[in-house]
Amino acid sequence: MTGRALAGAALLVLAALTPSAACAEYGDVLLNRYSDQGGVRPVVFPHWFHRIRFRCKVCHDQLGFEMRAGANDVRMSDIIEGRFCGMCHNNDIAWGAERCDLCHSGRPGLKSGVYGGHQTTGPGRW
Amino acid sequence: MRRLVLVVFALLCAGAAAQAPRGAPLVERSWLPLARDGVHDPRSPAIGLLQEPGSALSALPADTAGNQVRWVEALRNGSINPRTSLRPEAQVRLLDSDIYMDRYGSVPVVRFPHREHTLWLDCGNCHERLFKSQTGANNISMLRILQGEQCGQCHGAVAFPLTECSRCHNTPRATLNRAPAARQGANVP
Numbered sequence: 001m002t003g004r005a006l007a008g009a010a011l012l013v014l015a016a017l018t019p020s021a022a023c024a025e026y027g028d029v030l031l032n033r034y035s036d037q038g039g040v041r042p043v044v045f046p047h048w049f050h051r052i053r054f055r056c057k058v059c060h061d062q063l064g065f066e067m068r069a070g071a072n073d074v075r076m077s078d079i080i081e082g083r084f085c086g087m088c089h090n091n092d093i094a095w096g097a098e099r100c101d102l103c104h105s106g107r108p109g110l111k112s113g114v115y116g117g118h119q120t121t122g123p124g125r126w
Numbered sequence: 127m128r129r130l131v132l133v134v135f136a137l138l139c140a141g142a143a144a145q146a147p148r149g150a151p152l153v154e155r156s157w158l159p160l161a162r163d164g165v166h167d168p169r170s171p172a173i174g175l176l177q178e179p180g181s182a183l184s185a186l187p188a189d190t191a192g193n194q195v196r197w198v199e200a201l202r203n204g205s206i207n208p209r210t211s212l213r214p215e216a217q218v219r220l221l222d223s224d225i226y227m228d229r230y231g232s233v234p235v236v237r238f239p240h241r242e243h244t245l246w247l248d249c250g251n252c253h254e255r256l257f258k259s260q261t262g263a264n265n266i267s268m269l270r271i272l273q274g275e276q277c278g279q280c281h282g283a284v285a286f287p288l289t290e291c292s293r294c295h296n297t298p299r300a301t302l303n304r305a306p307a308a309r310q311g312a313n314v315p
Contacts, residue, residue: 023158024165025179026192027284044165047284048179048193051246055208056284061248062216067279087212105172106165114283115165 024115029069032112035104042106054088063087069114155194157183192286198242220244225261226302235297 024030027047035042050059059065063084066072072084079086080097088094095102157180161168179193186205187196200206210218221244227236243252256276257264264276271278272288282288 024163028165030165041167041170049177051208052182052206053208055210056246057248058209058212060251062212067251101171105167105170107167110165
């Protein structure tokens with residue numbers, strides 16, 4: 001029990017702290033629930049860019065984004081109709097949904113999740 | 127199990143602390159360009175149009191971890207002023223109160239400052255789903271935090287990472303002789 005627990009604990013901690021191959025900026029989220037199958041690049045959401053301009057509460061309280069990557073089922077139809085990203089990405093506050101490539105700029109085939117690893121690579125579960 | 131995780135984690139923290147001593151001059155910061163960061167497609171037409179991290183972050187207060195930016199300090203010194211709401215009628219809540227968390231005897235006590243958290247977040251982001259509002263009612267553990275639960279939902283993902291032990295474990299027990307569990311401040315609208 002003790003040996004197995006120790007090995008598990010060590011793995012858990014190392015997994016949390018080991019940098020991954022992708023060295024994205026800390027807090028970058030890759031969204032690929034639908035992109036690959038839809039034939040477009042996955043979306044890169046950079047937290048650093050957005051938090052310079054908006055506090056967390058704007059998206060995570062007022063816009064309805066759950067604070068767990070993977071918990072938000074965002075479709076392009078939502079955005080075009082003004083929900084989620086579409087609250088700002090509407091050609092008023094930020095570029096609109098027709099500028100596909102600006103958001104869909106990720107490497108094809110990458111898995112969804114929190115990337116970005118200056119020292120840690122994101123939470124153990126997302 | 128929990129104790130073993132904490133021991134391993136403490137050893138790693140000690141290693142990280144040895145590499146980056148507190149108070150030492152910061153090494154020069156650098157950020158990978160988007161074309162080489164591993165998540166952007168270098169052939170994407172967005173490269174060259176999207177802002178590069180270094181162009182924005184290099185102007186902000188320096189840190190050694192995460193985005194290499196002291197985000198709360200950036201708010202405090204006015205180098206950024208991010209919007210608090212999209213709609214003028216949205217209620218923006220700020221709470222100025224500290225919670226001291228003293229569950230175990232081996233490491234300095236955690237001071238949780240509501241003020242810095244509510245500068246960014248709304249009360250509802252944590253309460254009541256992540257944390258009950260009653261002081262002491264939350265069974266907070268480093269094991270859960272390392273797994274991305276509790277504080278680890280943000281710290282380790284977007285807020286400063288879990289290598290920065292002493293930023294949360296920041297209050298020597300000796301300084302807290304008769305301090306109340308919570309120092310209540312005013313609700314600032």
